[in-house]
Amino acid sequence: MTQTPRRTSGSTAMDDYLEQILHLIKEKGYARAVDISQKLNISQASVTNMLQRLDGEGLVNHVKYRGTVLTDEGHRIAQAITERHETLTHFLRLFGIDEETIYKDVEGMEHHVSRPTLDVIRAVAAALEADPALLQRVKNEAAATQRGLL
Numbered sequence: 408m409t410q411t412p413r414r415t416s417g418s419t420a421m422d423d424y425l426e427q428i429l430h431l432i433k434e435k436g437y438a439r440a441v442d443i444s445q446k447l448n449i450s451q452a453s454v455t456n457m458l459q460r461l462d463g464e465g466l467v468n469h470v471k472y473r474g475t476v477l478t479d480e481g482h483r484i485a486q487a488i489t490e491r492h493e494t495l496t497h498f499l500r501l502f503g504i505d506e507e508t509i510y511k512d513v514e515g516m517e518h519h520v521s522r523p524t525l526d527v528i529r530a531v532a533a534a535l536e537a538d539p540a541l542l543q544r545v546k547n548e549a550a551a552t553q554r555g556l557l
């Protein structure tokens with residue numbers, strides 16, 4: 408029986424932490440509670456609690472003088488979320504949506520989008536990139552809809 412690797416921790420909050428920890432590790436080589444607290448705009452006490460929870464779930468380890476590191480399982484989940492984040496961001500950027508809206512939308516969508524849907528989004532993005540006239544038509548259509556709503 409093939410076991411599909413877990414793609415989320417089962418908790419949106421834990422997913423967000425894992426995503427941010429991976430981001431910090433890539434950026435600085437380590438993830439400290441103070442940095443996570445700043446990035447997620449959450450108190451350091453809450454971050455410490457969550458890190459203990461993630462540790463209990465076997466998703467992170469605390470390494471003295473180095474901070475938080477991801478276990479293999481934690482890393483796999485963080486990678487899957489990051490991949491979804493990047494695919495969705497890439498897709499939405501095609502349409503000239505403002506960056507703040509894209510970020511907010513992606514942060515919500517990345518927790519819920521399934522593999523088949525993500526594959527479709529990636530294929531649609533590629534098809535639109537290969538056909539600028541079609542992309543322009545889609546953008547015009549969306550702009551017309553938005554004008555209608557205002």
Ligand code: CO
Pocket residue numbers: 426488492513514517
């Ligand atoms: Co994200």
